[in-house]
Amino acid sequence: MSRPRSQAEYLARLVPPSVAGLNRRTLLAGTAGAGALLGTGLLAGCGSDSGSGADAKAVSLGSNQSDPKPKDVIAKVMDGFKTSSGVTVNINTVDHNTFQENINNYLQGKPDDVFTWFAGYRMRFFAAKGLAGDVSDVWGKLSGYSDAFKKASTGDDGKQYFVPASYYPWAVFYRKSVWQQRGYQVPKTLDDLNALSAQMKKDGLTPIAFADKDGWPAMGTFDILNLRINGYQFHVDLMAGKEAWTSDKVQKVFDTWAGLLPVHQPDALGRTWQEAAQSLQQKKSGMYLLGLFVAQQFSGDDLADLDFFTFPEIDSTIGAKALDAPIDGYMMARKPKSKDAATKLLTYLGSKDAANITVKNDPSTLVANSEADTSAYTALQKKAAELVGSATEIAQFLDRDTRPDFASTVIIPALQQFIKNPKDISGLLTSIENQKKSIFTS
Incomplete structure (x- = not known):
């Protein structure tokens, strides 16, 4: 997740309020310019030029998985997708915190076809603002998810905007x-x-x-x-x-x-x-x-x-x-350059095949798809799954x-x-x- 180091630094790096719904009275004078700078920074313009339509052979992924282990796991999952589909995934990895801090400008600009994000309020917020693509058709092809996971992936309008991949207590x-x-x-x-x-x-x-x-x-x-x-x-x-x-x-x-x-x-x-x-x-x-x-x-x-x-x-x-016990997963841009390729990728990311790759390579998370082979879970993962299973209520995390x-x-x-x-x-x-x-x- 690099966050601002102090309150002053944070205020100096604020994103513009037009999408986030910020009341301008809460901002320091002059931060509009800071937002413009962010718009041309690390996240802006990451989208690929993969083409459009059913013949697209490439799709872009905006990833916040910048730490070595999850970054490696993401790469292995995308390799699995390429093997099964023939479609190449161009991964644009950005530091976790920077990704989150610049998400408004990113989604307003030229976002990648698919991007990593979170379930809950933060997913619904951007869906309601029209900054994410409807992936209800993807959910029609998925299996192995409980009603709770589907609910966590559903926007205020009843449509799905999120594909869960993993969670952790x-x-x-x-x-x-x-x-x-x-x-x-x-x-x-x-x-x-x-x-x-x-x-x-x-x-x-x-x-x-x-x-x-x-x-x-x-x-x-x-x-x-x-x-x-x-x-x-x-x-x-x-x-x-x-x-x-x-x-x-x-x-x-x-x-x-x-x-x-x-x-x-x-x-x-x-x-x-x-x-x-x-x-x-x-x-x-x-x-x-x-x-x-x-x-x-x-x-x-x-x-x-x-x-x-x-x-x-x-x-x-x-x-x-x-x-x-936050849920991590993927969303689609409101206008992906190749909706067909993006849909294929999201369907794969929600599959047990993708989940199995994650299980084999990452001992620090639990996969959301119940059809995955979890026999390779470590003792720590098994205990974590039991903890979540025994919880009476689950929050997604404050932010x-x-x-x-x-x-x-x-x-x-x-x-x-x-x-x-x-x-x-x-x-x-x-x-x-x-x-x-x-x-x-x-």
């Missing part, structure tokens, strides 16, 4: 060998977690690895605390702009988080998630709340030593069954469950401000609420 990861050596037990409650963290400190470990240089990881911490303290329905209503950020319920989330910050790795705003993962890999940290993709940073015996537990209960009346502009322009800098100085929670929440009202009513 967020959980608390740890090294089994470290815990066995120290005699640590999986915490069941917040009090247990605090006691375990205190013991880890005594043992010379950083209790919880933490990073937020890229802006998005802290959203996972907010999500799980809100789900545990206030429940799933309040969480999704808050994301939809239906609840007030100034409520006592949200205040309690931040109060609880402030109490946990001292057991988190310090100086998080200067650290990437990969660097925090290395702290866990090197046995310097005892735990790390992140998505299953943390496994990308482990291999061999280290990967076999990796385990996880779901974040513990905070309120016994709410429990610990809700979690974040996928709310408006993209709100997540990017308000929540990222707000959470980074909180991490830097957690003392003025009331003032911070008032600021978030005021900006929310402006954005959600624009």
Whole structure:
């Protein structure tokens, strides 16, 4: 996922509000020019000149899979498509964060025929804006997907705009060998977690690895605390702009988080998630709340030593069954240069053949197609699939469950401000609420 490093940097890199629905009062003066620059930058003009019609022998893919492992997996899947169809895929890979930050300009300009994206609100948002192609005909050819996956791929108009490929749960990861050596037990409650963290400190470990240089990881911490303290329905209503950020319920989330910050790795705003993962890999940290993709940073015996537990209960009346399990997949441009080739590619990407390639090559994700051969899943993947299967409610992740502009322009800098100085929670929440009202009513 490179996000802005600070609030100031983010504001300097804002995309134009015409599509995102941003209220111009929330922008710094002069940012319209910044949007124009982004439009000619890394994502603009990526679309291929593959031709059109049934005879097209090439199709372009805009990919945010920039880390080495997922980038390699994408390449192998596209090779599989070429072998089966004879159509070449021209992959345009852009840094994950840059891809997300520039998505508005990208989709307004000359996007690739097919592009990687996310299920949930962020998919529906661009579909509703007319910036994505209807792939309902593709769904007529797919099998192996539950109704839940189809629902997550459906826009507000009832049409499908998304083909799911993979998903992954967020959980608390740890090294089994470290815990066995120290005699640590999986915490069941917040009090247990605090006691375990205190013991880890005594043992010379950083209790919880933490990073937020890229802006998005802290959203996972907010999500799980809100789900545990206030429940799933309040969480999704808050994301939809239906609840007030100034409520006592949200205040309690931040109060609880402030109490946990001292057991988190310090100086998080200067650290990437990969660097925090290395702290866990090197046995310097005892735990790390992140998505299953943390496994990308482990291999061999280290990967076999990796385990996880779901974040513990905070309120016994709410429990610990809700979690974040985002769905990744593909969308089609509103006017692909070759709709036939794009449709063929999307149909293949939703097939069990494509899923089987992913299973064989990536231990850090779970495939969405139930017809795939998952016998090659690692123990970690099998446990992750069981965790998602046992969840009572599943959220998509903060920046996928709310408006993209709100997540990017308000929540990222707000959470980074909180991490830097957690003392003025009331003032911070008032600021978030005021900006929310402006954005959600624009």
